[in-house]
C-alpha cells in the first residue's frame with residue numbers, strides 16, 4: 469500500500485488568509501486546481517479553501533475553467549479568503565498510509581487533506597489523487613497527468629499554428645489592398661476629396677494590421693517556445709501556465725500570479 473507521500477501533490481499552491489476571494493479564484497483558474505491551503509502571515513496552515521466554498525459564497529457561477537468577467541472580479545475582490553475558508557482543516561502526514569488518509573476523506577466528507585510534517589505544509593492529498601491510485605497505481609497516474617497536459621499543449625500548438633496562418637493570410641490581403649490603392653493613385657488621378665476619404669479608409673486598416681502583427685509576433689514567440697519545450701512553463705516560478713491564458717495571450721511567459729506580482 470502506498471504512503472500519502474507517493475500520491476500527494478508536493479509544494480501545493482497556497483494563499484494567505486487576508487488575500488481576496490478574487491486572488492484565490494485567479495490561482496484556481498490559473499492552476500486548474502480546486503483546493504488552496506490557507507496560510508497565516510507566519511506561513512502556518514490555518515485553513516483550506518475549496519472551489520466549492522467560493523461557489524457557495526459568490527453570487528455568480530464559479531468555474532475553474534473560465535476566468536471571471538470584469539463584473540465578477542469586482543464582486544470577488546470584496547470578499548476575503550478568511551471569510552469563506554474552512555478553519556483548522558483535518559490534516560495527514562506524508563508517512564501515513566493512503567488507506568488511513570482515504571478513510572479520513574470518506575468519514576469526514578472532505579475533498580482533500582493538507583499534508584503536514586513537523587508543523588510544515590509539504591503537500592496536499594485530494595480525493596482525485598486517491599481515486600487515481602485505485603484506478604491504476606500512483607506511477608501510472610502521474611504519467612497520465614503529464615500526458616494529458618502534454619496533449620493539451622500539443623493541441624494548443626496546432627491551434628496557434630492555424631491562427632498564425634489565418635493572420636498571415638489576412639495581413640497579406642491588407643498589404644495587397646495598400647499596393648492596389650497606390651497603383652490606383654498612379655493610374656487614376658484622384659481629386660482631393662477622394663484622396664481624403666481614401667486616407668480615412670487606410671487609417672482604419674492600419675491599426676488593425678498593427679494589432680494583427682503584434683498577435684503574430686506573440687504566436688511566433690509561443691511557437692518558438694514550444695520547439696524548446698518551454699511553452700506553458702512560467703519563467704519565474706516554473707509552474708504550469710493555464711492553457712486558457714496561453715490561448716488568450718500566446719506570448720505569456722508568466723503565470724497569472726507572477727504576472728500580477730510583476731506589475
Ligand SMILES: [Zn+2]
Nearest residue numbers: 702705723726
Ligand atoms: Zn509563475
